[in-house]
Amino acid sequence: MFSFALIISSELLMPRIVGDCLIGKENSSQNKIIISLIFVVLCIIAGDLLLNFCISKLSSSIFKDLSTDLFKKINTFSISEVENLGVSTIVSRSTYSINQIINFVVTFYKVALCTPIILLVCCLIMWRIHPTLTYGLFCIIVCFIIILIFIIKKNFSLSLRIHQKLEKLNYKIRSDVTGVKIIRSLNKEKIEEKKFEQINSNFTNLVIKLFRSISSIEPFFYILLNISLIATIFLSSDLIYSKKVNIKELYIVTSYNVLVLSYILSFLLLFMMFPKTLTAVSKIQFLFNIQPSIKNNLDKMEKLEKITTLEFQNVYFRHHSNEEFILKNINFTAKESEKIAFVGKTGSGKTTLMNLIPRLIDPSKGVVKINNIDIKNYDLKLLRNKIGFVSQKNILFKGTILSNLLFGKENASQENILDKSKMSQSYEMIQNKMYQLEEPVSELGSNLSGGQKQRLSITRAFLKEPDIYIFDDSFSALDYATDLAIRRSLFEQNTKSITIIVAQRLSSILTVDKIIVLDKGEIVNIGTHQELMEKCSIYKDIAFSQNIK
Structure with a gap:
């Protein structure tokens, strides 16, 4: 307010002082008028500087608060x-x-x-x-x-x-x-x-x-x-x-x-x-x-202990804009320490099904249960902390290898990070970089190869040590030897976790406990590799196309 008063009073006084100068006769009065003019000009400059300083602080504060609030709001939006x-x-x-x-x-x-x-x-x-x-x-x-x-x-x-x-x-x-x-x-x-x-x-x-x-x-x-x-x-x-x-x-x-x-x-x-x-x-x-479609059910918040069972009961899913269901009548159960794989043709709904587990989307009908309780009754943050999700798109953020891996576990020690990198076969790759864990990563990991991004994404999931691992076609960019080494480490060291793998390459999942075959959004068969080779024509066709018997 002081700056406003300074500017307004000075601008209102200026014409009066100049007017006095026009009718002034004596040199002494002229000198006083000139001094007064200089003082008024300095007041205007001071008031303007003070006003600009106050406005810049105010505007930057508004920008910060508005940007932060909007960013927090956007983070509540679901995928859809x-x-x-x-x-x-x-x-x-x-x-x-x-x-x-x-x-x-x-x-x-x-x-x-x-x-x-x-x-x-x-x-x-x-x-x-x-x-x-x-x-x-x-x-x-x-x-x-x-x-x-x-x-x-x-x-x-x-x-x-x-x-x-x-x-x-x-x-x-x-x-x-x-x-x-x-x-x-x-x-x-x-x-x-x-x-x-x-x-x-x-x-x-x-x-x-x-x-x-x-x-x-x-x-x-x-x-x-x-x-x-x-x-x-x-x-x-x-x-x-x-x-x-x-x-x-x-x-x-x-x-x-x-x-x-x-x-x-x-x-x-x-x-x-x-x-x-x-x-x-x-x-x-x-x-x-916008009211987020995925949010906590504050009326029925359940405490989430260690996850021992994951169950889908008559689950259907479709996007709001579509009448046709992408997933239909999905029923299966996964228990502690089980290794389950999903296979199917492109567009069969495998990724959509994976997105339902950490509540990135919610089913249109049916229930997804963890420990016999609807996952909607768990706190979203606690639920997602229990799940290690490696998606089809291996997203890395601009920063360093270390900053990206710490997304999995914020307080992870360097020793722990290097141990998990050995499990994911990324240890040698990290060591060969000039700055090792401090190696810069470009936006979306554009300075890394597809295989390197996949291995770092898998390391990030391993660091989390979750109760459920989800690998959504996460070994596709790896050679067979690397794929085999990662799966061996995963199965040997994570004996208590539920592991779910979506795979195009059947050689990656031959040893899992059960394989679920999806076609056009429906489960057509469940069994081991040998059982499906005998009773499921869709699985048999996929296996023969990859020279697997």
């Missing part, structure tokens, strides 16, 4: 909610929309709080000098208000369309960058460039329309400012002639005219940002209003 929204949409709203709000907040505190005070005080002073001199200013203010209403209505729909086009643009950039290898290998660069050019052209045209609308206000301002000054001088001519107003007062009135209209222009430019900000707020509010 992220897929429905789209990653590019979430990223756009988490960055562009928040920046738009912060820009508005900064401008608002600089302009909106000062403008009403300046307007009120200037009008009162001008009215006290002579009421006639305020007529021109009042007319101009009314014109500005009409223009403001028109522009806000016009720009709101335009800002909404720009935001939608921006999300499409972000999606296109992201998809092209992600699929750059495929685009180049199929020689489709020109086609993708044309698609991008079309989207970019639509976005650019809308932005140009918006900026034309914004930039058109300034010429109007200068026209109205000059009209206001002409009207003021015209109205004051008779008053000066009749000695009701002097030169000093005329200068104060014209200066206040310029000051008021300058603040009104800044206020108008602020409201030019308002439609874009309103759109950004609605986009972020939409994310905050």
Whole structure:
């Protein structure tokens, strides 16, 4: 508030001091006026610096809190909610929309709080000098208000369309960058460039329309400012002639005219940002209003001890947008220390079934039970702490090998990490790196091979030492010898855990306790390798295609 008072009082005093200078006669008074002017200018500079400092602290605090809250909210979304929204949409709203709000907040505190005070005080002073001199200013203010209403209505729909086009643009950039290898290998660069050019052209045209609308206000301002000054001088001519107003007062009135209209222009430019900000707020509010489909059942929270049984009872699953079930009537039980494998053709629902166990998704019908209790009645964090999940996509985060492995166990010792890396056959690979555990890892592990990423992902799961291991086609990038060594370590050292393996390569699962065959989302048979070779034609076809008897 002090900075506002300093700026406003200094700007209001400036015309009076200059007015005194115009009518000053003695050198001593002139010197005092010059000193006063210098002091006022310094006050304006000091007030502006203080205001900028306060606003920067406030805006950075708002940005931090809003970003953190939004990030926490996004982390509660299930897989289906992220897929429905789209990653590019979430990223756009988490960055562009928040920046738009912060820009508005900064401008608002600089302009909106000062403008009403300046307007009120200037009008009162001008009215006290002579009421006639305020007529021109009042007319101009009314014109500005009409223009403001028109522009806000016009720009709101335009800002909404720009935001939608921006999300499409972000999606296109992201998809092209992600699929750059495929685009180049199929020689489709020109086609993708044309698609991008079309989207970019639509976005650019809308932005140009918006900026034309914004930039058109300034010429109007200068026209109205000059009209206001002409009207003021015209109205004051008779008053000066009749000695009701002097030169000093005329200068104060014209200066206040310029000051008021300058603040009104800044206020108008602020409201030019308002439609874009309103759109950004609605986009972020939409994310905050989403009720996560996967959440804790606070009414029935059960304590989760060591997991001894995992059971699927009549489980069905389908996405909200589809009528057809991906999984149908899934029934099986896994007990402590059992090794179970799932096989089936592509699209048979194996990965979807795996996602049900750690509650990344919930079944549409039926129940998934752990220790004879519905998993919905367990705390999500405790449940997932008991499960080591190695997914099809081996995701590594930007950082180091160590920082990625610590996702499995935050307080793991270096000795423990190296022991688990020996189990996953990644020990030699880590030791051969220049910085070993401190070796940098690029975004998504792009500087590592597929096999290296798989082995590090498996190490991460081993560090967790969970009650249930889930390996969703997690050995596909490994050679047979490495695959065999990892499975041998897994089965020998994790005798108490339930181990579930999704495999395309049957040679990886010949020794498991039972194999479950999926086809079109249904379990068609359960048994050992030899039993399935005798009674399951689908399994037999897969085995023969891999020269396994």
